[in-house]
Ligand code: WAQ
């Protein structure tokens with residue numbers, strides 16, 4: 001029998017069930033006890049003094065089911081304000097990733113205003129037609145939550161050694177790991193993301209062709225909205241297959257060569 005792995009998911013929700021925070025890991029069974037504690041802490045700190053609940057799910061994953069993918073090369077583009085960052089991100093989506101200007105602009109608009117049609121943020125990502133910008137999620141107030149993905153432990157050690165605990169922030173490591181899984185979905189041509197944290201201003205555009213391109217500022221300071229937009233090629237789009245892959249297919253990201261991330 002192969003090695004045993006565990007998919008861990010955390011979700012914090014307020015008393016009305018509104019999403020506050022989530023996180024996902026895929027770790028060897030023997031690391032799972034230690035991995036749960038930080039997830040629990042994150043859930044509690046997202047709720048703060050508010051009443052609510054933290055849900056923790058642990059699911060065993062046989063090693064044979066795991067697909068290994070290479071990490072994305074990453075680099076940082078310095079911009080001076082959100083307007084400039086959004087403009088450059090739109091250009092990159094349009095010029096390099098086959099997204100129409102209309103679709104790129106519509107993703108930016110949704111993310112600035114809160115992508116949840118009933119107000120605020122979403123738990124998962126939007127799926128947007130790369131031509132028309134039309135929203136294609138089954139439930140647009142929830143979106144699609146990518147799960148069952150992590151940097152494998154040896155690559156994580158390589159990553160930590162390379163940066164020696166200095167820059168970049170944890171948010172980069174997590175977003176870049178998630179983006180490597182998303183980039184392997186054939187019907188997704190690119191993604192755009194920035195945080196819903198009002199104080200975390202960087203964001204990125206990612207795809208198989210351009211890798212992970214960070215922008216130092218993609219949102220206005222103080223804006224509580226953020227999100228992820230996955231641009232899909234409608235001609236090859238099979239929603240249930242794509243959602244099953246993003247939500248459930250186990251993927252480990254391998255960083256064979258740390259020079260891939262030397263320019264973040
Ligand atoms: N799957 C799909 N969508 C997700 C997931 C996921 N696992 N996690 C978060 N989202 C969506 C959800 O709508 C959130 O509101 C939104 O993304 C933002 O999530 O420095 O921290 O966790 O290179 O706030 C990007 C820049 C940071 C990192 C992104 O996102 C860098 C970030 P957050």
Ligand code: MG
Nearest residue numbers: 021022023196
């Ligand atoms: Mg988050």
